[in-house]
Amino acid sequence: MRSSFRPPGRRVPRPWRPRSIRGQVTALVALLSMLLLVPSGVLAGMVARQELANAGWLDARRAAGLMAAADRAGRLHDPVVTSSVPGVNVVQVVAADGRVLASSPDARGLPPLSTLRPTADDPQRDVQTCANTRLGCVRLSAVRVSADDDSTVVYAGGPVRTVIATGVFDALFAVQVGVLISIAIWAAWKITGRTLRPVEAIRAELAATNVNDLSSRVPEPAGDDEISRLARTVNSTLERLENAKGRMEQALSAQRQFASDASHELRTPVAGLRAQLEEAKMHPQDTDLDALLDRTLGDVDRLQAIMADLLLLAKIGGTPPAMGEVDLSETVRMEVSRRADRLPVRLRLARATIVQGVDTQITRILTNLLDNAQRHARSAVMVEVRHDDRHAELVISDDGDGIAEADRERIFERFTRLDASRCRDRGGTGLGLAIVRDIVRAHGGTIGVDTGDAGGARFTVRLPLHPRPSDAPAPSGTTMSLAAFSAH
Template sequence: MLPRSIRGRLTALVTLLALLLLVPTGIAEAVIGRQAVANGIWLEVRRQAGMTAASVRAGRQAAVLQPRVDGVHLVQVVDAGHRVVNASPKAAGLPPLSSVRPPAGNPERDVESCLPHLGCLRVAALRVAPGADSPVVYAGRPAASVRPFEAFGQFFGLQEGVLTILAAWATWKVTGRTLRPVEEIRADLAAIGGDDISSRVPEPSGQDEIARLARTVNGTLSRIEEAKHGTERVLMRQRQFVADASHELRTPLAGLRAELEEAQMHPRETDLPELLSNALFDVDRLEAIIADLLLLARVDSIGESERTRVDLSELVAGAAMRRLGRLPVRVTTEPGVHVTVVRSQVARVVANLLDNAQRHARRSVEVHVKRDRATAVLLVMDDGPGIPAAHRDRIFERFTRLDTARSRDHGGTGLGLAIARDVAMAHDGTLTACESPSGGACFILRLPLDDPAN
């Protein structure tokens, strides 16, 4: 059964791989090393047998053979009757080291022989001459000389076991140290509650995967926090909007109800035409507020398919012509200032700005349409009392009226400038307020040009 943790799985995997690599390698090295030592012994005894046979053939053998190869101390010359005719000091008095006599066709043989008091030997048997009466030289060495290497092989096996244990321990420690930041990230994430997501997980130094994971987690937490705050701001704005809308709708409704109740209580003292005129005024006001609320709700939901190419200069000139009966409106436009917009919405913006300017102007209103690089610019200026600098952002809030525009006769629904700015922003534009050269108010609408290259 595999361990449940990544740390345990990696340790088990590394241990298994170490065993699969080290154990066969150790066995192979032990076998090859043993074989190499054995081959070295055979080569030594063969060499000694060859040198002794050469001396016998040359007739130079001494009364007592003196081995010339280190480690090979057992040398005998045995005649055809299987009698030892000469031997080295350590082989003197011993029976023949082997009973094997190599044939003439294969004069050299490697033989393993076991003798009392000597144990097992590795013996090279070499026929001196091809004749039937040729003596045979035996050179031998104890097979026990391989045992030291066997001990070394056992030590090497123990070393491989220790290496396997060390590999497992090192993997366990390194993996634990590597995964510790992941555990810290997990613990910190588990501690973060839904009410407070301002906490962040620790970010390790460097550019490895865990550091990038920590930065990604913190980035995600930041975006969630921003989205939460943004949602809270939207909800607050919606609550405020609903409260303001309820208040604005309640005012004309309360006035209408009061007039109707008074007329019901005193029918003979009621001037019916005046009552109807006041009631219609309040109904018109309610209708205007509801229409503006519906337009505000639809500003951000207009799709790209509803946008068309519009000549802003012609649109502004037409809107100004329809308002010539109030105050003089001087219009200056550049030809062919095209924008891609929802025509009805931008027309409403232009109408709101012109109505606002004519409502507060003393003698005249000036309107300019021009290009400014890749932007279409509409300026609407009046010579009225102007807007204090401290209120130039607040006037774009919904249901906001300054003191100079709070009267029942002059005040609008309180949504005109809010609608104008929302429409501008929905078309990737801006609407700002400033002071006109005459000291009155100046509104600047900027929209992206449809053909900035022209």
């Protein structure tokens, strides 16, 4: 027994059905045009034939009436002249006893064309006869000349139209219907092909697009119809895919570089720690245990700091946490008051500087930049918070040696240390400024470095202000509070 199961959603193709939309639309138009035009043509032919027949009967009645009037007036002579009514060429005047008293040239020598005689109550009758005539079938109108019983009868009419008798009239309508159906099919085929031509171009372009190159775009036809919107949607999707691919490749490249840098940076303290432990194991009698523990704990602290920074970088690159209101000036004030720095920190803070961000990450930006400034400053560190209508700025500067212009982008790379910092750093991970840059970018801000007024490095962080209701008063950017904190 053959199974009739087929996967859901998959339609079985029908051999009689056209495969293309163009063919399906054309076939539908052909079917509809035949259903509409063929009955219409048949009906129109019937109506036209009936109208033509009615016109023939009207001509016969008119001619018979005129001939009867002429006979009553004594003006009807033999042979009868029939030129007064076009299409009427058969006239006979028949007496009550059946004798032909007068006739037209086409009816001369013929017996009475009909035995039908109108009565006094019905003085005019119509008859169609095909006997006793050389002209074939004729339509005749019989009219009594007078009301007497022995009144003569005038027969007038003409042959049935040849175009109707031979079916040429029907053939004419059939040809007309066929031509109209052909025009409808041809127009449907051409118009559908022209309409679907952009779809074929879109299909061909998409077929040529591969995952390695998503820069191609499908052609966008003019207008705002369904196909134009489809093309714009496809191009928008390709653009998003291209951007997503670029971000993915960038993330993979950064991940590979990050793994390479991290493995290189972690190798040194691990190797040093192993060497110290192996040396202590080989020469236990010459090993100062307290000094060994101090050194190994220092290396462990360094490893712990590196791993903590790596985890923070991974967290920053993941799903961003929910952001809220952060008072940047208050955060700076509280963080500086808790620190015990070797150099004093001077503050210049604008009040009510509310930014959109995560409080712990904003604090980490400040902490890392303050640590960097404390390592390189000679006598003091300056922190300033200011804002305009849309952004807040956190500026941290020192009076150290500054940063060369060629190194101002490189210092934000992971595990990058300048020569001067290698001599002065003690236990730094090389990730502090990289963490600052990633946090700032995650908050929709920017960070830059230049030379400050005191000649040292000046880091400027720009963060978007928190959106406030339209009726809330704008924070004043000119009110400053100046404080100095010294820590030892």
